[in-house]
Amino acid sequence: MIEIEKLKFDEKGLIPAIVIDTVSKKVLTLAYMNKESLKITMEKNLTCFYSRSREELWLKGETSGNYQHVVSITADCDYDALVVEVEKDGPACHLGEESCFHNEIYSNENLKSFSLESLMGLLKGRKETLPEGSYTTYLFQKGIDKILKKVGEENTEVIIAAKADDKKETIYEIADLCYHVMVLMTEMGISLKDIHTELASRHVIDHKVKQEKMTK
Numbered sequence: 001m002i003e004i005e006k007l008k009f010d011e012k013g014l015i016p017a018i019v020i021d022t023v024s025k026k027v028l029t030l031a032y033m034n035k036e037s038l039k040i041t042m043e044k045n046l047t048c049f050y051s052r053s054r055e056e057l058w059l060k061g062e063t064s065g066n067y068q069h070v071v072s073i074t075a076d077c078d079y080d081a082l083v084v085e086v087e088k089d090g091p092a093c094h095l096g097e098e099s100c101f102h103n104e105i106y107s108n109e110n111l112k113s114f115s116l117e118s119l120m121g122l123l124k125g126r127k128e129t130l131p132e133g134s135y136t137t138y139l140f141q142k143g144i145d146k147i148l149k150k151v152g153e154e155n156t157e158v159i160i161a162a163k164a165d166d167k168k169e170t171i172y173e174i175a176d177l178c179y180h181v182m183v184l185m186t187e188m189g190i191s192l193k194d195i196h197t198e199l200a201s202r203h204v205i206d207h208k209v210k211q212e213k214m215t216k
Helices: 035-044 116-129 136-142 144-163 165-186 191-213
Strands: 016-020 025-034 048-051 056-059 068-075 083-089
Touching: 025 035, 025 048, 025 083, 035 048, 035 056, 035 068, 116 136, 116 165, 116 191, 136 144, 136 165, 144 165
Parallel strands: 016 083
Antiparallel strands: 016 025, 048 056, 068 083
């Protein structure tokens, strides 16, 4: 843990803070902090920035309710920039977008990485627009019973492949199962963050149980 005094603020007493989502690791915004706002951030566990245009401190979410709960703050190798990892209550952008960085300028589709977040976004889009000829559209149109049936079928396929000790087929079937589970999540309005939060709570419980066993 480094001291705030070791950080290198610019001539205006500011340091850039890159805010990222703790679940998706997506960049949410770029803002600035001074020593006071950084101290407030650490004390409240909520992001507090310095507005260069208004020349005043502002607690993110104080007006909108979209608070950012701080998970960690890390300085770069030169101590002149920060990465703030947060769990957000709502959109980071004042325009209502999840991230301030939503205006794509260029994308190399050959190198663009896959993510569960992008797949979930695709599924949500399918549910809203229901494009013809899409298997996902077919599932949403058939409804919850059909989706649940497919989840059950894919779960069985995973068991069969794993029982046969066929690693390649098991990977294939697990991918199918994950897709159909995410369709179910979309249908029920369950987010990846909901699952992340639930798993994180179980990790804490498991850690406590292990500690209790070690002390006995």
